[in-house]
Amino acid sequence: MDSREVFKKYRAKLEREGIITSIVCSLAIGFVVVFALAFTFWMKEIKGLWICAVAGIAVTAAFTPLFYFKKFRPDTKEIARRLDNQGLDERMITMTELSAEDSYIAKLQREDAAVSLKKNEEDGNKIRFRLAGGKKCGKAIALTTGTTGVIGIAMSVILGLTIMGTLPSGNKLVHGEEQPVRYMVSYMEGDGYMIVGEADQIVEEGGKTSEITAVAVEEGWAFVQWSDMQPDDPNNIPTRHEENVTEDKVVFAIFMEVDSSGGGGGDGEPEDSD
Known part of the structure; x- marks a missing residue:
């Protein structure tokens, strides 16, 4: 080598x-x-x-x-x-x-x-x-x-x-674990009606509530409007839910007692005439 x-x-x-x-x-x-x-x-x-x-x-x-x-x-x-x-x-x-x-x-x-x-x-x-x-x-x-x-x-x-x-x-x-922001949505009951569904709901920010309905508890009461809507609003119906919730909210329905007597005439006493 x-x-x-x-x-x-x-x-x-x-x-x-x-x-x-x-x-x-x-x-x-x-x-x-x-x-x-x-x-x-x-x-x-x-x-x-x-x-x-x-x-x-x-x-x-x-x-x-x-x-x-x-x-x-x-x-x-x-x-x-x-x-x-x-x-x-x-x-x-x-x-x-x-x-x-x-x-x-x-x-x-x-x-x-x-x-x-x-x-x-x-x-x-x-x-x-x-x-x-x-x-x-x-x-x-x-x-x-x-x-x-x-x-x-x-x-x-x-x-x-x-x-x-x-x-x-x-x-x-x-x-730490970031807690989501949550809001309370409450549907209040009042004279002449009740809420069918979950009246008080906790919803995460941007979420939506489940559907509820305002129902008259006695005959002679009719739904008029929600407290946060106008009577002519197309969404102003007894059944509702909220979408994109970004704040706490409290609403109630307005029911009005309607006259069911049928108006004048009929079997009632006649009116006085001059």
């Missing part, structure tokens, strides 16, 4: 590390975006779960090449530094210089170099996070991405359950 082959293998290894590290870093940012959007939508009661997912994927896809080409793409100096840190340069020189010798010491040194190269070749299949700070920074990146992932996904689940109606929104949790 010559030095160029080792260099080529390590370039491929570092490129894989760079790509994976770029993806992991981008995922951390993507999860932060997902959390921010999901939290905002949860507070404002916006049904935008799919927007969170699309935004997270888009941000991850956009930042991955930026991280790779700006930060984690290996160059010749980086590859040489990694090789030097693992002591492969000296072992490569040893194998080259002692390749023609058959002495016992030369064989031992060649075997040692071969074992070291084999070990590093096996390690080449293991992907590590390649950062200037080494393994500690790699663990920090993994921990950060894992944490943001859990938070982002959890917030998305909460938003989804809120959209389904299982959980309350953030706005309701903070300010």
Whole structure:
């Protein structure tokens, strides 16, 4: 195995590390975006779960090449530094210089170099996070991405359950359940009539009441009008209901006793004449 082959293998290894590290870093940012959007939508009661997912994927896809080409793409100096840190340069020189010798010491040194190269070749299949700070920074990146992932996904689940109606929104949790405005509509009974139906009704703002009817309780009484209408109003009939209620309201019907004697004449006493 010559030095160029080792260099080529390590370039491929570092490129894989760079790509994976770029993806992991981008995922951390993507999860932060997902959390921010999901939290905002949860507070404002916006049904935008799919927007969170699309935004997270888009941000991850956009930042991955930026991280790779700006930060984690290996160059010749980086590859040489990694090789030097693992002591492969000296072992490569040893194998080259002692390749023609058959002495016992030369064989031992060649075997040692071969074992070291084999070990590093096996390690080449293991992907590590390649950062200037080494393994500690790699663990920090993994921990950060894992944490943001859990938070982002959890917030998305909460938003989804809120959209389904299982959980309350953030706005309701903070300010409490908003109570609807309600109004009282009363239909009063009076002389000569009664109300058939629900006389006192509580209605939400903008709602309507159920139908009621003003009915005479005795013969000889006739409906004239409602207190809030004119006699010639087309809606001025004994049966009514209210629509688009926006205030408390009290109304009553006006009934008049009618003369049922049939007027003059008949069997009554005759009128005096001059």
